[in-house]
Amino acid sequence: MRRALAASRILAIAAVVAAGLFPIYYLALTALKPTGLLFAVPPRFIFSPSLEAFQQVLAEGHVRYFMTSLIVSTASALLAAALAAAGAFAFTYYRFPWREGAFFLCILGRMFPPVTTLVPVFLMVKMLGLLDHPLGLILVYVAFEVPLVLLIMRGFFVQVPGELYESASLDGAGTFQLFSRIALPLTMPGLLASGVLSFILTWNELLFALVLTSARARTASVALASFLEAEGSVQWQLVASLGVLTILPVFLFMGAMHRFMVRGLTLGALKG
């Protein structure tokens, strides 16, 4: 009985892992299939891979969609981190009337989906003359990310021991020094973790990118969507390789930052 249970556990874990990875594996497989084998019945799983599709991505200049996505996601994550870290610091240490109400208003965005602002935001970006410009997307995405960073950073600031501020204050440090020299370095894991989450959030976003861009500032998500719309004549390997390139940076980024994400959480646990 016990052995059967242990075996079924291992089986369950293996099944979950396989189900989680197979679809992505098949995407990569499709991207690497030589044209001749693409429509083979039964579908081929073993073949010598071809880099045709990725060469096509380079040759046809599809790289620029990824550059746009990279610029937009990085810039908006940095801007959101700066705005929200400062705001979270003030919210944590400064008492003022209606503080909790104001805080709730600020994180309202976590509860109201962005689509609630779709039409006005489109009109605002249009008025600023930033339609189809990366800056327009950056401005909009920062507002998506700020509530998330604010929430995470407030949780981190609360855990910084008050004595550190007191002794620094006695040494003559002002509010800005306390923020930049004490609070920020101690909460760096939280800032990095929320930065990574912000980056992923905007890298993956479709709806607003669809509405706010058309040709010049097209992001990777929008480009992928438009290549799939080519009804009937979908270039499968190209689409699959664009899909792989859309996923890959997020995986790499998440993998590289994994240590910080874990450290961020352990720091929270230690001080809690």
Added chain:
Amino acid sequence: MTGGRSIRGEGAFWLLLLPMVAYLVIWRILPLLYTAWLSLADWNIGRGAPPRFIGIENYLRLLGDPRFHAAVKVSAIFMLVATAAEVVLGVALALLVNRPFRGQTIVQGILLVPMITSPVAVGTIWYILYNGKIGPLTYLVDRLGFGVQDWLGSTLTALPAIILADVWEWTPFVFLLALSGLQGIPETVVEAARIDGASAWKVWWYITLPLLRGVIVAAAILRAMDALKIFDTIFIMTGGGPGRSTESASLLVYRTAFTHFEFGYAAAMIMVVLALTTLLYWFYTRVPQEV
């Protein structure tokens, strides 16, 4: 989180606080209020006339608009079925795994993969998997004797096919949440029940599941809120078709605003969806947070 120590230097605090607050007011709060106002106006940007206040006329029109009803129905079915499947599967798998195991961090890392995969890529992946010419599913099902199916091209199977993609993407979320909830249950409680002679089934049913209830309900509501606004994967996989059989509320909002340019009418749809989300959020805040 109500505490918080105060430090002197008021002016500096306002300098740190105000940029963020001003930014959110400009880009989130005022637009939201503008949407609410717009839902009471007639404004088709294609006609060039300025917005005109018409009271609740847009909402009355929604009441009698079969296309909107169908879209809400698609969103509701999607939300209920996907959430139920993800919660049942995720919790069942977590119960099966239960105790910490070797390689758990690696498995948890792998399970993050579907969640952080961009929804556009998720749509692309499943579009390929379902495709009759290059995907493996059609071949497999045909070999099993069920005949050739056009999964995304038939009104009968298109929505379930999209739901399956969502289940793939989000079951790991429920699984990880439930697993961390399970591992937070004190060993002694379970031991005590075992010593009293409870069978494994009884321990699950009378001890583990009730202790896990908070986590399960929270996960379900979070998933439901997210599922209610489904857009990306449907846009990619079917574009709302065949016919309008998979047109969700978000997809209809997008089309109404940016294909037909009926901004006022689209705003009214948004407000209805927002009301539903708020209701779910209200339920969420009532769930005791144990994890």
